[in-house]
Amino acid sequence: MFSSQGPSLRELAIQALSSVEGGYDLLAPKFDQTPFRTPDRVLDATADALRPLGPFGRALDVCCGTGAGMRVLDPLCGGKVTGVDFSTGMLAQAREAHPDAEWVRADVRALPFAGDFDLAVSFGALGHFLPAERPELFAGVHRALRPGGLFAFPVAAPQPITSGLYWALLGFDLAMRVRNAVWRPPFVMYYRTCPLSALRDDLTAAGFTVTTTPLTALGQCDDGTPRGRLVLARKAGTS
Numbered sequence: 001m002f003s004s005q006g007p008s009l010r011e012l013a014i015q016a017l018s019s020v021e022g023g024y025d026l027l028a029p030k031f032d033q034t035p036f037r038t039p040d041r042v043l044d045a046t047a048d049a050l051r052p053l054g055p056f057g058r059a060l061d062v063c064c065g066t067g068a069g070m071r072v073l074d075p076l077c078g079g080k081v082t083g084v085d086f087s088t089g090m091l092a093q094a095r096e097a098h099p100d101a102e103w104v105r106a107d108v109r110a111l112p113f114a115g116d117f118d119l120a121v122s123f124g125a126l127g128h129f130l131p132a133e134r135p136e137l138f139a140g141v142h143r144a145l146r147p148g149g150l151f152a153f154p155v156a157a158p159q160p161i162t163s164g165l166y167w168a169l170l171g172f173d174l175a176m177r178v179r180n181a182v183w184r185p186p187f188v189m190y191y192r193t194c195p196l197s198a199l200r201d202d203l204t205a206a207g208f209t210v211t212t213t214p215l216t217a218l219g220q221c222d223d224g225t226p227r228g229r230l231v232l233a234r235k236a237g238t239s
């Protein structure tokens with residue numbers, strides 16, 4: 001899972017005992033060598049699904065990290081791309097890799113934008129938000145978009161109870177619950193708090209009209225359903 005250039009077990013343990021922000025600051029220089037960075041095949045499948053809906057003007061990458069989303073946004077957007085994240089370390093890596101984009105340090109639970117963007121995306125970050133925090137997150141994205149703007153993010157199909165990954169993710173979440181019960185600061189990262197039905201409800205409550213489209217390049221589950229979907233949350237109006 002980790003390459004030899006990735007973080008050592010000791011570095012990962014120190015990160016896991018930090019806050020989310022502090023943990024990513026520590027991990028930042030080696031983040032792109034970890035499996036936590038969104039893989040290119042997911043980014044490319046997202047770009048394929050978004051292309052027919054574009055072209056777009058200005059775009060926002062919510063929880064941009066080291067800038068993986070630029071692979072999607074740069075070719076699809078004629079306007080400036082902005083990444084927002086609260087980790088100074090992650091933003092420094094993003095800025096170095098993509099000096100032409102705009103990198104903003106902010107907590108995305110209080111996004112500092114209003115009506116600026118045609119497109120917002122987010123990759124690999126929703127597990128960092130408790131369900132109770134999603135309304136302020138989604139309200140901020142809604143506010144950041146122009147009328148008619150689109151918020152898009154990929155979600156994986158739920159794992160069947162018979163799969164090893166189901167039990168691995170359940171075990172991870174249980175370990176994090178124990179960690180957060182006995183250790184401060186908390187490190188919020190849960191894999192099983194974002195079922196599509198709950199995301200859809202929270203996005204709808206924030207004012208979006210929600211559809212999904214299969215990410216066909218990611219293949220199908222054994223039952224024929226897509227392994228990944230792109231959530232498309234549209235703000236009312238015309239851009």
Ligand SMILES: C[S@@+](CC[C@H](N)C(=O)[O-])C[C@H]1O[C@@H](n2cnc3c(N)ncnc32)[C@H](O)[C@@H]1O
Nearest residue numbers: 037038063064065068085086087107108123124
């Ligand atoms: C798993 S990384 C994903 C980074 C990138 N989107 C990718 O796919 O490679 C999650 C990112 O979310 C950021 N993050 C988590 N909670 C945040 C918050 N409340 N405000 C801003 N950024 C946050 C972290 O700093 C980290 O860079």
